[in-house]
Amino acid sequence: MKRMHKVLMFSLVLFPLAVLMGSCDREPSAVGIVPKPVDLKVHAGHFRLDSAVRIVLQNAADANSRMAVNYLNGKIKELLGSPLGIAEKKVRGPRIIMNVDSTLTFHPEGYEMKVARKRITINARTAQGAFYAFQTLLQLMPPSAGSPGIQKGMIRIPCVTVKDYPRFSYRGMHLDVCRHFFPVEFILKQLDVMAMYKLNTFHWHLTEDQGWRIEIKKYPLLTQIGSKRTEGEGFEYGGYYTQDDIRKVVKYAQERFIRIIPEIEMPGHALAALAAYPQLSCTGGPFKVRNFWGVEENVFCAGREETFGFITDVLTEVAALFPSEYIHIGGDECPKNRWKNCLRCQERIRQEGLKDEAELQSYFIKRVEKILLSLGKKMIGWDEILEGGLAPSATVMSWRGEEGGIDAAMQGHDVVMTPGDWVYLDHYQGSPKVEPVAIGGYTTLEESYNYDPLPE
Template sequence: MKQWIGFAVAAILAGGCTPPEVTEFSATLIPLPTKWEKASDESLCITGQWNWSVDPSWEVVSPVWQDWLQVDRMDSHALAVNLKVIQKEGLADEGYELRVSKEGIEVFASTETGAFYGLTTLRWMMSTEVSGEVALPHGLIQDAPRFPHRGLLLDCCRHFMEPEYVKRMIDLLALHKMNVLHWHLTEDQGWRIEIDAYPRLTEIGAWRTEADGSTHGGFYTKDQIRDIVAYAATRQITVIPEIELPGHSNAALAAYPWLGCTGEQMEVPHDWGVFKDIYCAGSDSTFAFLETVLDEVLELFPSEYIHIGGDEAPKVRWEVCPKCQRRIDEEGLHDEHELQSWFIGRIGRYLEAKGRKIIGWDEILEGGLPAGATVQSWRGMEGGQAAIAAGNDAIMSPTSHCYFDYPVESTDLEEVYGFEPVPTDLQGSGRILGGECNMWTERAPQHLVDSKVFPRLVAMSEVLWSQPEQRDWSDFRLRMERHYSRLDAWGVEYGWETVPISM
């Protein structure tokens, strides 16, 4: 396996080196762990090699973990510190304990995921300097995330991103204990996923002619997608695909015009915005198409959830489409908003029969929320509140704090850190699953994405992992200053925290 992000990790026993200054966990880790108990004033010096001992049930993933703590600047004279990864029942699914003592380091977890996060915390404690040494204080970290859904939406439709870049972003998510890549794969401006039954989706829909006459596009083959999904799984990242419907579908309509209400031929758009042509809700062939597409999607993505979009779907075509109007009459619907709810509900039931659940943007509330659907609230917090009140789950990603395509003039690092996903007046039986930061790419081709996402994703990682009473902006800023050396070592081309002061 190729290691996309690596820096030297080495360890020897405390007696074998000149102890450097002790690095306190609370001064360096992001996100901040739930609890740290110092055992003594003694410390463990880290500069050489690991002597691994892994619970037998996890031996199959041990090579991945050793790669994660890769030693690429070996000290041949160094003695090995004991690193034990031990299964311990009763901890949270993603929780872990990390103990540092004179005997070495022990990571306890109930699950493979928890063990991985414990090792990730250890990785954060390593020096990024070529000859760096670290002294770890003796003590115990007890840690677990606040929310089960901690994600980044990556829009690879407006601007295509190379598979290697997607893997690199997966590494960066894992290093910050984020656990979801929401992969936006279909859009007006490009269809990015290979579908065997409908080859024109990538022959036509994956490419567009820009205003200057150049061609932009690309798509991911099934083998590339399988590779990326498998790679993400080794980093405890779930990849959730988004297949937009009924709107944001012009690339598909350009490939197969019969999917729209008019049947007219169109080009894949090169400009941004909301387009009036969407999937025809009155045509049975639309649903045969979507079900076939989703069948192939399910073969590639084992995720519990499939994101179906549902946002920004103008109804102007449906209002004058005889097939759509007939559908409204036959189904006893009142208007086009209820037709969209029926559309989403039909797709949701199809996926439910396949053992999956749907996520949709907060527009799926309009016309009635389909049973079992999770709402991703982006137009403020109200969509999430409405979902909870209806007994559904919600993911919070409002434009006010979570849209990383926005410049820092609109949303700076401090504002992201101040985000609270749970409203104070929340009522209902649904759950806030967590949140996402959204990286839309209308104005951010691949080479600019780093500078949009970082350092803001670092702040969001603590918002979604740590408890609210732990958060302190001044303390975070100090830890963030230390973290920039890691981002440099990991090759992240981060942007500004806030608007620079003019001199």
């Protein structure tokens, strides 16, 4: 079963740990950069960051470069009390030089940064690479910078030379907001932390058996009914994001060079939608939004054309809200009992020449994939979607172990490794006697951090 939090492991970054490197001019015991850079050298001396410093934009007049600089300047304002001046020509005195040059042969997300006593020089091929250099620069500042009681107006940054680029193009974090709802303010903080550690993908799990969390204009009952459930002694639990909320979060993420991939679950994990629109089920309901864990028997009816009309309408609105080229459709844990006893589903199997209900799920997924392609989007799904074949553009997330990811890669698909035994953050990481309540399992911090998503 997918958990509430999942790190998508095309990354070695998991938690805020200081990583130290050797092979430097001096012992870098006071320098902690996460993730560990490709190359780090620590030199004698410090750069003095104060209000006299200027940021020089060199070949950086495009909107993304300015967005990155504005982010850095906002952080510096928080620390110093005022932002730095910005110039587009050479200046004298202490300065931070940002050079974004598309002709450089760097990795698109890579950078080189040298911190000297009088200036900091950053070279990158893209604004995103420069943004990650800024994150490294911020991590080089002492933890006490900007804290109450600490002198404002000056920060000492150690002199270093850093060369860095990512090992994987997809470095992400998954958050299930259906079983446990999180307000917009929490999501924004989550994005801030992701940016700090150079994660570039936020997988936003928006629909489930336990709640529907995204406003769909054409189907208002999804949030009027599907976003709420009855808990415990009868109190109502719920919440959802308006489309304006979604736009706010997407913009905030873009300013941190993070793409958001929404997840709309199907054909299983759909009870919240069926509680709102029971006519999309095999039995017709009625249903209540699920208030406990487990795999739900009631799923979208694969024999009703209305189901695919509904999915088309929902995905059309979702596609308009999220600029990411990907939409996640779930595809996991779909029991077949309702389909076996559904006259419409059995008729669909006969009409399409399918062997059984397993092939009916493959039929369902392929139809959804065509809908996404018509919207200019690519499909991502959990590793169950691999059964029955996919278009080459589909991406597979391997959550039940590594085998699904290996099979998908051998078939030519992009893969995101998310095996539960290593990267599910809602497992216990220590003794249950001293840790908060977890879903179960036992995965230590060391195991998660050291997981290599490339199987031997």
